[in-house]
Amino acid sequence: MVTLVYFAWVREMIGADSETLALPAEISTVAALLDWLATRSPGHAAALADRSCIRVAVDQDFATPTTPLGNPREIAIFPPVTGG
Amino acid sequence: MVTLVYFAWVREMIGADSETLALPAEISTVAALLDWLATRSPGHAAALADRSCIRVAVDQDFATPTTPLGNPREIAIFPPVTGG
Amino acid sequence: MIAARLQTEPFDAAAEQAALISARTDLGAAVQFTGLVRADDGLVALTLEHYPAMTLAQMQAIAADAAARWPDTIGTIIHRHGRLLPGEPIVLVTTASPHRAHAFAAASFLMDWLKTKAPFWKREEWADGSSRWVEAKTSDNHAAEQWLAP
């Protein structure tokens, strides 16, 4: 099981702060995870429609689309950061 | 007549804050002024011995050795600045 | 050593700098950056959401990176979260060094990376009742990338 956490408008469009799921075994990269997540609901699809505006952290480390997933405990999905 | 003003160790080595002088007519550049001044006393000579450490402002504008003198009212002679 | 703090309450920039400067006797240069909520006409508030499990760790990683690049330089970074009003300070970076160029460079580096790597998101509330998430600026990514080795 992995906990997915969402922030900012990704959170609002998906309609949840987080969800805990079992990922299909064939999902081995960040890009594959996003493709699969986008099929889960219209909200997921809308939130993830423009991948250039999606950032991912796997177990609190920034990841890229090709980052292998391994067995993470927490994957965060969010827009580009706007702090500072 | 022109007023020469001195600062920092130039002032200390010459032994005066300022002096008001008539410059010989043939002195037409900053470099010529320094050459002439260095002959006025051992203190002047010592203060002006290393020209790479001498800066000059003519009527409150920074000058270079080749700056023409014109008819200035005030010429300042000092070491490289160390403010800030 | 560059310390990092995450908090909702305001900070006292002068006190932070004074604490930094009192730590060593060889500090001739102190630089401070303060990021503020702009008082744009019609802006009611700015809310900073963040990723609790990651934010402070990421700030500390950025701080450690700066301390390694400029070992003679010390500093403090403070980032607020929660709801802030126009004119309020959001972020403070304060550095001190024997060398002016290092104090400036470390502060600039820290801000560039806080803008692009610290997981905060700003949401604006407007007087007409609308709200919107602030979009990331491409210029911030370019500013951060300048610090990468070629």
Next chain:
Amino acid sequence: MIAARLQTEPFDAAAEQAALISARTDLGAAVQFTGLVRADDGLVALTLEHYPAMTLAQMQAIAADAAARWPDTIGTIIHRHGRLLPGEPIVLVTTASPHRAHAFAAASFLMDWLKTKAPFWKREEWADGSSRWVEAKTSDNHAAEQWLAP
């Protein structure tokens, strides 16, 4: 507008920045540089001599140059003269801008030029009774030259 002041008394950096920020509503970035008398072991005092007829005019010229280069940026520069004790502030450059990079660049530019163009000379008094004039640093001239157009 970047104002310049020359004074013997200390300054309140936080108050100077607050005054600057209150002037406009579009300022999201404030940068402050403070130059301090280093508390080197055995240093009793630092005396800043200056060229009264030229100093403030030169500071104002540097300020006007910075304001022309970064027209969206406002600021204040304050330089002290006279006898200062270890740890005391010597110079303050405070800038504010809608753009962080401009606030940083203007402050850095102002310091580089104050170091090389403002007619001040520092003399150190040491505990053993000796005194010496501080020598200019080549690095300061290089720092200032980077701003010259190629």
